[in-house]
Amino acid sequence: MSPAKSDNSVPKSRLLEFYEQMLLVREAENRLSKLFADGEVPGFIHLSVGQEAVCVGVTSALKREDTLASNHRGHGHALSKGVELNSFFLEIMGKEEGICGGRGGSMHVADMSVGMLGANGIVGAGIPLAVGSALAHQVRENGAIAAAFFGDGALAEGVLHESFNLAALWKLPILFVCENNGWSEFSPTDRQFGANVRELAGVFGIPSDYVDGDDVLDVHDAASDLVTAIRAGEGPRVLECVTHRVRGHFEGDSQKYRAEDEMNSLSNHDPIAKLESVISKRRIPKKEVAAIREKIDAKINAAVEAGRAGNAPDFDRAQADVYTAVRGV
Amino acid sequence: MSPAKSDNSVPKSRLLEFYEQMLLVREAENRLSKLFADGEVPGFIHLSVGQEAVCVGVTSALKREDTLASNHRGHGHALSKGVELNSFFLEIMGKEEGICGGRGGSMHVADMSVGMLGANGIVGAGIPLAVGSALAHQVRENGAIAAAFFGDGALAEGVLHESFNLAALWKLPILFVCENNGWSEFSPTDRQFGANVRELAGVFGIPSDYVDGDDVLDVHDAASDLVTAIRAGEGPRVLECVTHRVRGHFEGDSQKYRAEDEMNSLSNHDPIAKLESVISKRRIPKKEVAAIREKIDAKINAAVEAGRAGNAPDFDRAQADVYTAVRGV
Amino acid sequence: MAEVRFGKAVNMALDDALAADPTVILFGEDVAEAGGPFGVTRGLLEKYGDRRVRDTPISEAAIVGAAVGAAMSGLKPIVEIMFMDFVAIAMDAMVNQAAKARFMFGGQCSVPMVLRTPHGGGVNAGPQHSQCLEAWFAHIPGLKVVVPSNPSDANRLLRAAIADPDPIVFVENKAMYSLKGEFDESSEPIEIGKAYVARAGNDVTIVSYGAAVNTALQAADKLASRNISVEVVDLRSIQPWDEEAVLASLSRTHRLVVLHEAVTAFGVGAEIVARMSDIGFDELDAPIKRVGAPFMPTPFAKSLESQYLPNAEDVIAAVEQVLA
Amino acid sequence: MAEVRFGKAVNMALDDALAADPTVILFGEDVAEAGGPFGVTRGLLEKYGDRRVRDTPISEAAIVGAAVGAAMSGLKPIVEIMFMDFVAIAMDAMVNQAAKARFMFGGQCSVPMVLRTPHGGGVNAGPQHSQCLEAWFAHIPGLKVVVPSNPSDANRLLRAAIADPDPIVFVENKAMYSLKGEFDESSEPIEIGKAYVARAGNDVTIVSYGAAVNTALQAADKLASRNISVEVVDLRSIQPWDEEAVLASLSRTHRLVVLHEAVTAFGVGAEIVARMSDIGFDELDAPIKRVGAPFMPTPFAKSLESQYLPNAEDVIAAVEQVLA
């Protein structure tokens, strides 16, 4: 773990920026949870409540032209990479105006304009996509890097191992981010994967770091250091973030399989509460914080309204997008 | 590497047994090479000339009821596990009387009666088969173990990593044998795989050993120790055997891609010559050795004749074996 | 006769098999402690223990490969792939290993395994959690593919599948898990490869399998009120499939519609049409019509998905065409 | 016009594409230093360097996945899978990722990649190195599937495939690599989705694709000496496939045989028959016959394989049937 920089060295504006971004993810998901319960969001949704410090800490170390491949639990990755909030809600609510025309929903939010290559419904599948994206950056020499976000459960997929190997051999500019929340659906991951992602990376000669994934400042610092090395052409890096999944695997999961103790302790790990205590120690006026909360609330209310006002997607337009409109050969 | 037992502790009969088995593999393959060049063996054949100490050293530590899953370079695995020589030649020559009815050929030699679950044309695919076989042994509590033979090139396949994980989690009775000959088809494996099989195994908590794969006594000792642990219920083990591929990737490959130095040095690694020098140091009469050579020659001549005398396979009989003959439900 | 949910009927077949035969084992992601993502394997770990009922890591390639190896070594494994879309990662084990072992090893062994997996849409699970990929397996010599349409068949076909010596892909439609149907516990397993006339009729035959059989029955009901008598043939198994039964029905009705939820193009229906328009050429009074999903991935949005999935109206339109 | 081998024609298309467009890259197992297992990529590493022409580890899932990611990020990757049988390991990247990205992301991106892979028997490579699995891909909305039948087409179709914005499976028949054919270097790329009348005729139409087109032409030759005039339609691309062209031919000859090397059951031919027996119902004077491999894995032994592979005699027998 890289030595955490003193919180005091972080400019106030940065703290509030992180706060705002994490809050955006949290409140967006809280609202999605409600919309789901009310039947306004169909399908499956996987919330990252409790994990906001990871997406915000890492993406704040990336540039807009950097690319990111995500997994099924990708709302935070999408929003913090810059997917516009209204089109995000419109998508998850299944509307034509959604970022993906309502065809993908929660598990497939993507926005090429901000380098978000998509949430992914196949565990592990985003990882080689990010490797390929890093290959593109390397070949095009555009200075950008790729990031792959995946959970601890994905460590058991062979394609992860293949991707580590390929990235290391080709010295690709890629940051592998493992969000280790200890669970893989309804099973504790230690019953599913007997190794450790950092040791595994080490076998391929990939340097790695490890942070408390509840601390956005630590995540950001660690990610920044790794990104600097990656951008300098030193090849891939792995960042393991230990974090906590607060909600069920998907909405509707009652989590009966988790011990009461564990459930009770979750609030101690809340990354937003952690940052709030830093903010309050720095004596940042309460009303500035309150203003942020209000701003976020307003944005989300507006996004939900936009989502409700969206139109049902047009079937023919959807079908027309199976292939690219024909050009001459 | 386990400390090599003094050669003197190995009974003479054992030495000659190893010698005979290695010679059988060597001469069988030399003859296959010739038959291939003469058009009597169709398809692709991958010879293990130079690697005989691995199959013989390992299988001599196994029992008949133990199972073995092999790869494309599987002649040695098959013969040393006990596949009968005539039906082996008949198979590779594509005859009805072949062990697989001439339907599989070199890449698919299998013999369930001796636990040989098949050579395999898909790199890496035999590994999870062996894991499943080990699972069967564990569930059936039959005291048997499984072995998976694979090359260094297979280390890059994700399913290997998945298999290591699964075997470790379930403490399966399986020996993973990596025949590291430094080459993966026409490419040196160090340009393809940036890790090391023993370190990889270590990440999953799988103990491993490493031997000079040219020394059948060392291979046997190391395999025996690992097999003892596996049989005692201690879970999977990995054995890496460093060895040398003398012939091309397949017959017909001129190996222009290998340096002259490397080609010239191959004879220094010959496992049969190595064992011959042990035998001669032990003052075992030359004529006993000569008798073995003659015996093997005779057997192989007979097998080739049997192969030639075999019949073209019957098409309808082949098609009838796509499914098991129907039984009532 | 009791009413049983589809998922429970599957569970009962698994339970019976585990009870009857110590070589039957069950594994897959979250099938043991959690009782399966759809609750289908609930209670089996408790009853049969963690040697025989196992949770696996998220390693589809290895677990299906392990099922093949176990089946070659004396067990009868039942492995679950959580969504049929994920078989894309496990095709080698099924197609290059399980399907070919018996043939390519000269009949030395069988591979008595069952891969259970849910297909189908209707739950807004989107493009990567809704596919019907059974046509892939039906094209592969050595595999059998079974797709039940109701709880009783699910139970009776699964029992037959587990008893079968060859590798079987057993496809459950996920939208059906909570649907109830009549089930007689004393019923026998159903022979794989035999179709069933789910409704007798004279004017037109609808051939289908899986959940779509119910769509066919709905359409038949509606058409009955218009005095159109529809015969519905439930294939039950698409590899092998019962061409005699389909031909027999066609020979009575002279008109055929083939329906499935999978994408029409290059789907299972194509084979049925190709075969019937050959061996049934002289029986056909009209071209055979196919009803299936259009040529696009399964969309997420409710409005899109409901237009995407073939429904009774689509079937009725096809029936009208073949009767025109 | 020069004679060029099939493999060389593919090589020339790759060479041209690498020369013309710096975003084209090529990777696969042993494609760079060794020039490919069949020599098809020889010389490209030397010409375009190891940034753009790369050897990969034996990691089919990751390399095809990486091709998809690269194609989403500004490159035009060409990835090789050494034998089509091995795509079984890489189906997720093609089917769940490449095929669906454009659709499920609302048309935001295309996935301009080509997966090149050889299928087919005839070299006694046995059950795991001979399969023709193109029907799997043809069933998946979002993929295109191209299968050339001669060197010139291989070159011209591959150039079109590389230029195409969508993911393409480009299938080469391995037994054809060393076959020579006429090739005019100044020829244009061929539009994907258009069939070609390889031989005009009046009595019966044979529809085929890939190497089997040559079998059809052989059969046509032999039948000509018996005064049977055969039209041979080379589909060139099976997804999309040119149903207008096939229907047009059928409307002239009224008799149809569909031929491919793949297993007949649930193969590409099933779709062609299903479609033609629908839209061509009134044109058909006889049932459409299919010629393809029997329902078994590709056997190793020479004698078995030669009985297994569809040949001109089989085609002639089918033509006789439709003319009977």
Ligand SMILES: Cc1ncc(C[n+]2csc(CCOP(=O)(O)OP(=O)(O)O)c2C)c(N)n1
């Ligand atoms: C290939 C594949 N296998 C299984 C699943 C079902 N599934 C979805 S999420 C998940 C668990 C993933 O755990 P992890 O990677 O730790 O992510 P987390 O949910 O904890 O964020 C599983 C098994 C899937 N979507 N894809």
Ligand SMILES: Cc1ncc(C[n+]2csc(CCOP(=O)(O)OP(=O)(O)O)c2C)c(N)n1
């Ligand atoms: C899945 C798959 N990919 C590629 C191949 C082609 N191939 C056959 S052998 C081989 C190299 C294997 O190298 P290694 O595992 O080291 O075995 P060796 O040949 O050295 O014994 C390759 C790439 C294959 N048969 N299967």
Ligand SMILES: [Mg+2]
């Ligand atoms: Mg997790």
Ligand SMILES: [Mg+2]
């Ligand atoms: Mg090797």
